[in-house]
Amino acid sequence: MSPSILLERHRALSKLLCNLIFTRDMGGGPRTFPGGVNKWQWKRMHEKRAREKEKRLLEQEKQLYQARIRSQVRAKLAGKPDPYSNPDPSMGHGPMSPTDHIKALASRFMKEGAEDLWNEDDGPLKSPPPRGTFNERPGFVGPNGRRGSIRSPIDLRQLISEGRENVNFTNPSGTYENRRNYSGQSWRKFRRNESSDEDDYGPLNESPKPFARNLAGNRRDMNSKEIPKISGQRPRVSKDENSGSDFEGESVKYFGGSCSRWPRLSVGGGEEEENEGIMRGRGRERGVRKVGSSASLGKYDVKIKKRVPLQSLEEEVDFPLQVELIRHQLSKKSLVDEKRGEESILSQKRFDECGISPLTVKALSAAGYVQMTRVQEATLSACLEGKDALVKAKTGTGKSAAFLLPAIETVLKASSNTAIQRVPPIYVLILCPTRELASQLAAEANAMLKYHDGVCVQTLVGGTRFKDDQKRLESDPCQIIVATPGRLLDHIENKSSLSLRLMGLKMLVLDEADHLLDLGFRKDMEKIVDCLPRQRQSLLFSATVPKEVRRISQLVLKREHAFIDTVGLGCVETPAKIRQSCLIASHELHFQIVHHLLKEHISQTPDYKVIVFCTTGMVTSLMCLLLREMKMNVRELHSRKPQLYRTRISDEFRESKRLILVSSDVSARGMNYPDVTLVTQIGIPSDREQYIHRLGRTGREGKEGEGILLLAPWEEYFLDEIRDLPLEKVPLPHLDPNIKLKMEDSLAKIDTSVKESAYHAWLGYYNSIREIGRDKTTLVKLANQFCQSIGLQKPPALFRKTALKMGLKDIPGIRIRK
Ligand SMILES: Nc1ncnc2c1ncn2[C@@H]1O[C@H](COP(=O)(O)OP(=O)(O)OP(=O)(O)O)[C@@H](O)[C@H]1O
Numbered sequence: 001m002s003p004s005i006l007l008e009r010h011r012a013l014s015k016l017l018c019n020l021i022f023t024r025d026m027g028g029g030p031r032t033f034p035g036g037v038n039k040w041q042w043k044r045m046h047e048k049r050a051r052e053k054e055k056r057l058l059e060q061e062k063q064l065y066q067a068r069i070r071s072q073v074r075a076k077l078a079g080k081p082d083p084y085s086n087p088d089p090s091m092g093h094g095p096m097s098p099t100d101h102i103k104a105l106a107s108r109f110m111k112e113g114a115e116d117l118w119n120e121d122d123g124p125l126k127s128p129p130p131r132g133t134f135n136e137r138p139g140f141v142g143p144n145g146r147r148g149s150i151r152s153p154i155d156l157r158q159l160i161s162e163g164r165e166n167v168n169f170t171n172p173s174g175t176y177e178n179r180r181n182y183s184g185q186s187w188r189k190f191r192r193n194e195s196s197d198e199d200d201y202g203p204l205n206e207s208p209k210p211f212a213r214n215l216a217g218n219r220r221d222m223n224s225k226e227i228p229k230i231s232g233q234r235p236r237v238s239k240d241e242n243s244g245s246d247f248e249g250e251s252v253k254y255f256g257g258s259c260s261r262w263p264r265l266s267v268g269g270g271e272e273e274e275n276e277g278i279m280r281g282r283g284r285e286r287g288v289r290k291v292g293s294s295a296s297l298g299k300y301d302v303k304i305k306k307r308v309p310l311q312s313l314e315e316e317v318d319f320p321l322q323v324e325l326i327r328h329q330l331s332k333k334s335l336v337d338e339k340r341g342e343e344s345i346l347s348q349k350r351f352d353e354c355g356i357s358p359l360t361v362k363a364l365s366a367a368g369y370v371q372m373t374r375v376q377e378a379t380l381s382a383c384l385e386g387k388d389a390l391v392k393a394k395t396g397t398g399k400s401a402a403f404l405l406p407a408i409e410t411v412l413k414a415s416s417n418t419a420i421q422r423v424p425p426i427y428v429l430i431l432c433p434t435r436e437l438a439s440q441l442a443a444e445a446n447a448m449l450k451y452h453d454g455v456c457v458q459t460l461v462g463g464t465r466f467k468d469d470q471k472r473l474e475s476d477p478c479q480i481i482v483a484t485p486g487r488l489l490d491h492i493e494n495k496s497s498l499s500l501r502l503m504g505l506k507m508l509v510l511d512e513a514d515h516l517l518d519l520g521f522r523k524d525m526e527k528i529v530d531c532l533p534r535q536r537q538s539l540l541f542s543a544t545v546p547k548e549v550r551r552i553s554q555l556v557l558k559r560e561h562a563f564i565d566t567v568g569l570g571c572v573e574t575p576a577k578i579r580q581s582c583l584i585a586s587h588e589l590h591f592q593i594v595h596h597l598l599k600e601h602i603s604q605t606p607d608y609k610v611i612v613f614c615t616t617g618m619v620t621s622l623m624c625l626l627l628r629e630m631k632m633n634v635r636e637l638h639s640r641k642p643q644l645y646r647t648r649i650s651d652e653f654r655e656s657k658r659l660i661l662v663s664s665d666v667s668a669r670g671m672n673y674p675d676v677t678l679v680t681q682i683g684i685p686s687d688r689e690q691y692i693h694r695l696g697r698t699g700r701e702g703k704e705g706e707g708i709l710l711l712a713p714w715e716e717y718f719l720d721e722i723r724d725l726p727l728e729k730v731p732l733p734h735l736d737p738n739i740k741l742k743m744e745d746s747l748a749k750i751d752t753s754v755k756e757s758a759y760h761a762w763l764g765y766y767n768s769i770r771e772i773g774r775d776k777t778t779l780v781k782l783a784n785q786f787c788q789s790i791g792l793q794k795p796p797a798l799f800r801k802t803a804l805k806m807g808l809k810d811i812p813g814i815r816i817r818k
Pocket residue numbers: 368369370371372373376393394395396397398399400401542543669670671672674696700701
């Protein structure tokens with residue numbers, strides 16, 4: 001789809017969204033909104049969000065387009081035939097024609113497991129029944145008091161409670177497969193719910209595959225807790241397999257048979273808007289119908305059969321209420337499922353059964369790994385077959401080994417196929433967002449390579465001397481590189497010998513893939529990917545895979561990749577054994593509360609190990625100094641510290657007990673510090689994903705853990721973003737007045753420059769989060785509250801240039817340096 005159509009569609013949507021909000025407000029809706037904003041601020045916030053989303057989508061499209069053009073130019077320079085006029089499908093990762101590109105996107109949307117890419121109002125695929133058509137069910141009285149029964153929509157709750165019990169998932173050979181095992185009764189019920197008009201609902205005269213699959217994709221089974229979905233491999237199902245219907249038709253019909261049975265009711269383009277809609281009954285707005293999702297894809301996203309106009313359904317059923325009820329039931333059920341079955345992250349399968357090198361198995365045993373974890377079992381066969389994959393699995397479930405093992409196999413295979421070279425090619429490149437994580441992954445890979453002579457791993461990360469990297473690469477040639485994007489790009493752009501060695505690359509892995517494909521890293525990632533051979537395997541791993549990332553993942557992945565989701569759509573994304581709570585208190589109480597929580601935790605947990613996450617490096621520094629003044633055993637870790645120090649502290653924390661690590665987000669993702677007992681997050685995390693990753697530093701490997709989120713009252717809106725997580729709001733503890741005095745004394749001892757830097761950093765951080773929905777004046781007022789809470793009399797001045805950059809120059813309350 002061309003960017004202009006996309007733009008237009010989003011404009012229309014945002015306008016519609018704003019109108020709806022406005023209309024509802026005029027109709028006597030609530031006067032206050034989350035975060036205490038009034039309706040005008042709320043409306044403005046939504047307009048802004050819609051605009052930003054529009055911009056983001058356009059940017060993504062643009063980048064994809066540019067990537068295509070670059071590939072075309074490269075192909076031309078290399079004297080190859082024009083890839084656009086004659087794309088070679090066998091190339092897989094090669095340049096695509098615009099049509100193929102859109103087709104690829106469309107197929108992603110239509111596949112099983114793509115349900116999360118759809119919007120709430122992608123209602124059932126069904127021609128609308130003629131108004132007032134009643135079926136034969138006697139005694140039915142519609143909500144409007146009408147007798148008879150209008151052709152009823154599916155009873156979704158019934159599907160959840162009955163349909164699921166009749167779907168078995170077994171795993172006889174390491175690959176998960178849905179065994180369709182419908183009992184006659186429930187299948188009849190299912191059919192009854194479809195009403196007699198099967199045509200309207202898709203493939204009812206076929207086997208009930210789509211339904212079973214959809215359940216598999218959405219929820220856990222009773223017996224097997226984490227059911228992975230390997231959606232990329234599923235054959236598309238058409239209503240009539242023999243009809244030879246074209247690609248688009250097949251996909252659409254498949255959706256009609258499964259996912260579309262979930263009524264979706266929002267008018268907003270994005271997830272947040274959808275949620276808002278349901279919360280406030282906006283789904284009941286009249287006359288709103290959208291055919292196709294906001295991420296529509298030209299004609300490939302046009303449903304062959306029109307969806308039921310919401311109007312006709314809503315008259316009979318209170319859909320928002322139903323959806324809320326279903327969501328509630330699902331979250332309750334998945335919680336129960338998780339509690340019952342997630343005691344262990346391990347599966348039944350052993351490493352010696354999965355076809356990896358015996359020497360690796362030996363090293364794994366030496367490290368104490370005998371059985372695979374569920375994610376390892378679910379992914380290993382696909383990865384060993386050489387498929388591209390996008391893998392989502394909860395934090396602390398063994399994703400690292402899940403990609404390191406195939407990586408090692410790739411090197412072994414490639415090495416055995418080529419003659420021994422003094423400087424071998426880089427066969428595997430692993431990218432991750434932080435230096436500490438790179439070291440951790442390299443260490444884990446080294447442990448697995450213990451008995452493989454001649455296979456080496458090296459790290460390339462910032463904070464070390466570039467020349468040292470080069471020397472190391474020459475003196476100790478390796479086949480696997482673990483790198484952060486910035487430093488790798490330095491090597492590539494400096495045309496070091498590494499670029500040449502990367503030409504032999506067989507496998508690319510992105511750990512914390514969603515973060516690496518986020519805007520912060522996107523440009524670097526694009527440049528890197530552009531320099532890698534197209535004939536390679538790519539694996540993307542993360543505990544969180546938001547919609548945008550799934551869309552953009554094809555910058556790296558082949559079209560026919562597998563999406564393996566061991567969490568399951570609609571299931572809680574955080575480990576079941578982490579107790580999560582939230583406290584709301586004004587800024588001036590935050591330090592006292594943190595101190596109180598830590599003291600309490602220490603008194604109850606002899607072998608405590610705590611991470612306190614702060615919003616920025618400078619705030620981290622201030623928090624650490626203050627806690628140290630309060631005689632607590634703390635260490636600090638953030639990007640403003642030199643790399644040697646960071647490595648030392650990270651290693652120390654990994655080995656130790658009875659220690660508190662005050663950290664910025666450098667420790668948020670991937671870091672495997674064993675047995676962390678408590679994670680505290682002060683202030684809002686940058687987004688929902690970051691909350692999940694930070695929290696995931698505790699409760700790893702299926703162990704117990706605790707997470708506390710401390711927010712100021714105006715930050716409470718963030719709870720809405722994580723409202724599907726089992727977070728309990730708890731009352732404020734009783735604070736000791738003596739501690740308050742001690743705290744003030746301690747604060748007074750801290751250097752003013754540290755506090756000033758903390759204020760600046762705080763302002764920069766919140767100014768960069770769009771979702772806070774505060775105008776600049778309010779933001780500055782809030783910053784000044786924070787300023788007082790850290791013991792500064794007046795807000796420190798900003799450089800004029802900084803204030804300008806931040807858009808704060810003429811805002812009342814901002815002081816400019818003379
Ligand atoms: N097969 C296994 N048997 C026993 N322990 C394992 C196995 N695989 C991984 N582990 C352990 O599980 C822990 C978590 O692993 P890992 O760090 O790979 O998790 P992750 O899923 O990558 O987490 P995150 O999402 O935070 O990055 C580690 O301590 C690791 O040693």
